[in-house]
Amino acid sequence: MIFTWFRAALAGVLMSSAPVHQRIESFLDRTLPTGPGGTVAVASHGKLVHCAGFGLADRETKTPARCDTAYDVMSITKQFTAAAIMKLQMMGKLHTTDRIDAHLGPVPADKRLITVRHLLTHASGLRDLGDDYAPVSRDAMVQRALASPLRSRPGAEFHYSNVGYSLLAAIVERVSGSSYERFLAEHLFAPAGMTSTGYVLPRWAPGQIAIEYDKHGNRRGRPTEHPWAADGPYWYLRGNGGMLSTARDMYRWHRALETDTILSRRAKAELFTPRVLTDRKAKVYYGYGWGVLPRTEHGRVAEHDGGNDWSFGEFARFPDKRAMVFWITNQAYRAGKWNLEDINNKLTSGLVRAL
Incomplete structure (x- = not known):
């Protein structure tokens, strides 16, 4: 390329x-x-x-x-999201082997075995949902992602999934109590001098x-x-791109x-x-x-x-x-x-x- x-x-x-x-x-x-x-x-x-x-x-x-x-x-953004997850693991707030329902609440039966690691490695089986600039909130994105049919069972196959990284950004917010961007700014970018x-x-x-x-x-x-929310991209893009x-x-x-x-x-x-x-x-x-x-x-x-x-x-x-x-x-x-x-x-x- x-x-x-x-x-x-x-x-x-x-x-x-x-x-x-x-x-x-x-x-x-x-x-x-x-x-x-x-x-x-x-x-x-x-x-x-x-x-x-x-x-x-x-x-x-x-x-x-x-x-x-x-x-x-x-999509180079994804490495920042992954690093945020590792930082939270270092802080003892999650583990990459956690099932996502531990951080996102109840999930449908077909997605109960999806782990944070599956999201990180594009092995969750989740499908992408819509246009990057569609005005979708965090909670609406999570709801739609969990309601969508899987492409494959969790852990079975690699399918590049932007929505998987948006779910990771939502997990960052839920676990840290901070906004996604602010958590990255304080724990990744500022210490790096970025x-x-x-x-x-x-x-x-x-x-x-x-x-x-x-x-x-x-x-x-x-x-x-482009169409953005007041605090950054809408949630079909946030966490997986747009940085x-x-x-x-x-x-x-x-x-x-x-x-x-x-x-x-x-x-x-x-x-x-x-x-x-x-x-x-x-x-x-x-x-x-x-x-x-x-x-x-x-x-x-x-x-x-x-x-x-x-x-x-x-x-x-x-x-x-x-x-x-x-x-x-x-x-x-x-x-x-x-x-x-x-x-x-x-x-x-x-x-x-x-x-």
Whole structure:
């Protein structure tokens, strides 16, 4: 899921003997077309070696994309929700093996065996329900999710489920007594030094949030201009997507996960354990809010992408190399010169090789 025109340039990045920042800058300068905007960040051994924008965050005002431009990170949000669950487990308020009825109240008979872990690993069998921007409250979402027929029995199969992560966000609220965003802000983002991540709590600077554009280049507005409740997205999106963040904050998140600042070593081990096989050929598993590849040419990899009709992003961590790659665009073509289906792995891998 990345730009097809990166393929031809990869060899130049890997062969260059220039410093890594210069190699990456030269690579992007040679290959990025006009039009779509975005940001690329690369970290190595605790340092942010590259963080810069390409193209425009707002075409109407000619505002360039920058390191501190904020984007909707889409399904990358799920790792924050999973980390919140692990934090609550560390606090002794729940356990991932709990059945969901312990925290959501009575559930129908066919869902009594669903556990928090099933939600985390997309093994609950739950179906997604509706449009991201439908004006649905938390309690209505929970009621509709529990009333819907299952795709498979709990624990039997992997079925990617956004509503499962919205239920996790509801559990965060029920167990903590705090709003979902505020719990993340106080227990995850603030300790990590993340000042520009959230829905409505951050003090967004004017023009900081990127405008999104559809495949025809038409303006779709900022994520905050889509139908939202006063405190963030409605509940078909909350917890599973819609979080706003910057490349610099995603680096800070990576650094926090390299230490015990937020989660204990034991909690992180559980978070990144490969649990449910999602791609037999590629040997990809799902952990808690992360795709996990136990063995690659770069060692272990934990990654997650996010995409909608307008934007696309990828966040990948390489623990054995102490490296991170994050990139995001505010216009995600699905055809033509922007082909997001075939070389995301090649770009991410190439940037790591350039370190």
